[in-house]
Amino acid sequence: MRITSLALLPLLATAASANLAADALGWAGELVSGGGKVSTTVKDGDVRTMDSWSYADCGLATDAVQLKSIHVTPDPPVPGKNLTVEVEADVIEPIKEGAYADVTVKLGLIKLLQKQFDVCEEARNANATVQCPVSPGPYKVKQTVELPKEIPKAKFSVQVRGYTDTDEDMVCLDLFVDFVSP
Numbered sequence: 171m172r173i174t175s176l177a178l179l180p181l182l183a184t185a186a187s188a189n190l191a192a193d194a195l196g197w198a199g200e201l202v203s204g205g206g207k208v209s210t211t212v213k214d215g216d217v218r219t220m221d222s223w224s225y226a227d228c229g230l231a232t233d234a235v236q237l238k239s240i241h242v243t244p245d246p247p248v249p250g251k252n253l254t255v256e257v258e259a260d261v262i263e264p265i266k267e268g269a270y271a272d273v274t275v276k277l278g279l280i281k282l283l284q285k286q287f288d289v290c291e292e293a294r295n296a297n298a299t300v301q302c303p304v305s306p307g308p309y310k311v312k313q314t315v316e317l318p319k320e321i322p323k324a325k326f327s328v329q330v331r332g333y334t335d336t337d338e339d340m341v342c343l344d345l346f347v348d349f350v351s352p
Contacts, residue, residue, distance in 0.1 A: 222246030222348040229342035234263035234334050237343065249349060250319030256312045265289070265304035268335030276327045289332060289340075323350050 223246060227237045238258040247253050267290050275283040290302035300311050325348045332340035 222351050224346045226344040226346075227342070228344055230339060232262075232339070233342065234261065234265060234338065234340040235332070236260045236262060237341070246351070247317060247347060247349075249317050249321040251317060252314050253317050254312060254314045256310065258308070258310045260308050261304050261306050263334065263338070263340075264306060265302060265340065266335045267302050269302070269333065269340060271330055271332040271341075273331075274329040276329075277322075277324050321349055325350055 223242065225240050229235075229237070236259060238260065239256075240258075241256045243254045243256075244251065269289040271287050271289055271292075273283070273285055273287060274281060293301055296313065296315075298311065298313060300309055325346070328345040328347075330341065330343040330345070332342070334340045
């Protein structure tokens with residue numbers, strides 16, 4: 171169920187997440203097949219409203235990566251088309267080889283995919299602009315992925331829980347995408 175990386179883990183995880191989400195959406199589409207306004211509250215208390223997707227930064231102020239914003243184009247995402255995800259984040263602690271993300275994709279309450287991904291390896295494979303090791307500082311990452319055209323008309327959620335190479339919290343992100351609404 172590849173979605174907007176949005177996916178993404180911020181920065182490197184962000185770029186990698188876009189690809190992870192797109193893969194997961196494709197997988198979900200194969201499994202399942204044979205918008206309206208959405209708002210969510212993020213860590214800073216602001217309400218973010220998008221056409222057919224939303225995200226919630228469920229992380230703590232002590233996480234290694236602090237999300238600032240996620241933007242996708244086109245908005246809303248369109249199955250079978252390219253999706254460009256832009257993520258702004260601050261890296262507080264270095265992100266090194268061994269950082270990983272646990273990703274869970276759900277269709278409603280049904281768990282479609284649960285998998286652990288090596289963040290640095292995914293960033294390399296995606297040819298992301300940010301690569302491990304990532305030094306502390308502000309980052310803006312832009313990644314384009316192709317969404318599978320087989321994505322079923324459904325509402326998906328993607329949970330991303332990222333951890334550093336020392337198993338400390340790196341990022342917590344919940345993504346919601348509605349492919350039902352036009």
